[in-house]
Amino acid sequence: MPRYQSHRFSVAPMMDWSDRHCRAFHRTLSAQALLYTEMVTANAVIFGDRERLLGFSPMEHPVAVQLGGSEPEALARAARICADWGYDEINLNVGCPSDRVQGGNFGACLMRDPALVASCVAAMKAEVAIPVTVKCRIGVDDQDPEEALDALADAVLAAGADALVVHARKAWLQGLSPKENRDIPPLDYDRVRRLKQRLSQDFADVPVSINGGLNTLEDAAAQLAHVDGVMLGRAAYQNPELLLDVDALFFGAPNPYADGFAAVEAFEPYIAAHVAGGGRLHDITRHMLGLFTGRPGARAFRRRLAIDGVKPEAGIEVLRAAVDEVRRAEERRSLVA
Template identity: 60%
Template sequence: MSPQIIAMYHKALKNREKLFAVAPMIDWTDRHCRFFHRQMTRHALLYTEMVVADAILHGDRGRLLDDDTPGPVALQLGGSDPDKLAKAVELAAPWPYCEINLNVGCPSDRVQSGTFGACLMRDPALVGRCIAAMKSATTLPVTVKCRLGVDDQDIGPALDALAEAVWEAEADGVWVHARKAWLEGLSPKQNREVPPLDYGRVYRLKRENPSRFIGLNGGLESLNHALGAIEGDDVVLDAVMLGRAAYQTPGILRDADRLFFGDARTPVNWEGLVEAMADHAAAHIQSGGRLHHVTRHMTGLFHGFAGARAWRQILSTEAVKPGAGPQVLFAAFEKVKPGLAAERHGAVSCGEPA
């Protein structure tokens, strides 16, 4: 990533320019997913899936941190030991990330067993120490992604205490998934759907901290929904973050630059997108990977178009076969070309549901 891109992101963060991001999602937003999403949005801030600090300290850092995605990409870390997190930040310095984010919101069992993720909502002081240590190890922005609270916590004081602790440690921003996390009784999937959304609580945090960078995540179903959610009755947030909607219907991302960044350049050319992903897949296969490592992120691309089912079926059945190559992508693309031609002639756009 060029220094200019990093400087642009820092300027947006400092000047409270509205940002749009794709959320970090475990097992989903790997480097192939990020490369795919970048083909549709030049400007959106993309996140890695959570990388545990211990893995960076003791594992294959190249495998964990290598990224050929142009544009702004943030590294999300998991952990609760300030010294280990600081060391992980130092070790990640050679890679061109533009932000370091601490996960204080994931409710999965493996995160709970390591006493980090959403568990940290119970210990704001420790989160503050983690942020202070991470800040000491980098000149990049350091942010937090959290929940409103966990289990029986009152989301009023719980979120205030977490925010106060990280800002005292000079965190550059807080992304809030506007739900509680229930560490007992709900699965990670249920934690993304069952606890009620409370955007009002996030607006209140911003209202009481107007000079702080605060972004909203959780339950945003489309770009228009996200754009509308930036503004409360009497407050404007700094950023919004889409998760499942961006992953499951990724074609919507081609409208993100126009809606959020004022970039009116023509949306991605579908043929060019498929060719770019075929080249990316070919390079991955050449290095010992499998086609489905790339194509598994692409099955929802043509949601809403004629031929989308055939596209999904071909990628789901053919791309997983041993020896499958980029030709599978081109074969699947043939099934949606008529629907894309209809779009060019004024039919339904993939950007939002008709």
């Protein structure tokens, strides 16, 4: 049995999306899922505005911080800072294909240097007591995924990595944009399954999670016959109501709320506190636009938030009015039926 049950289901780190307000919203929908921050570089943690970069609400636990970098000493220092801030896990990004990340010699390009990644993991492990994990691809560019993924996994596990999350695609660092790298390289779930099977002898208690192209909870749950955990990114962000079924399906725990209406009502105090403290409603509601996807009134919900929710004076009443658009549409449908 894996050591970290929270890895059975996690929401991926997503740049510009998985900020503290997004995570607080997702936590309202699932009490059990492991949440991740956006990637933050080690040097930003060391020298930057830590409250802005690392601040989070206690309600977000379990929550992991994802670090980017390739200098063991800097990553170790950043990991210690993050652990002191109260994060439950440190995750090293070995999968991001953006030009900016490549220019800093971290992210997916580190797939080419397993020994350096192992040094980074070992340095972080020496500094913190919380788990240190790695998120990677199955390879980059012309690498053979059989050799590349095995080499990376063997190196980081020997260095003490506590879990692996594998995006089941290659990253093409030349010729494809970061967006294209999320869709164009073919998925190879079997490669991740073979990795888990091979590791089951010497590293049976180290969770291996799979990421990439999982669009429904049913698709995700089916993967658990082969790996220890699943990670959803865009599907969870763009249709967050699916998170309401995660606790029961993946953890055998009661789902927190019956539907999106109840979840929004429960989330209102968090939103009201943010607005009362000088924050903007849009800071939070931009992460809620997909909540009622597929329901009658979903378009009107999004339109109300997109038009009225961005106004500087917008308050909780705008969100309530948007939710009422869905309620009224569903009532109209039920009357016709």
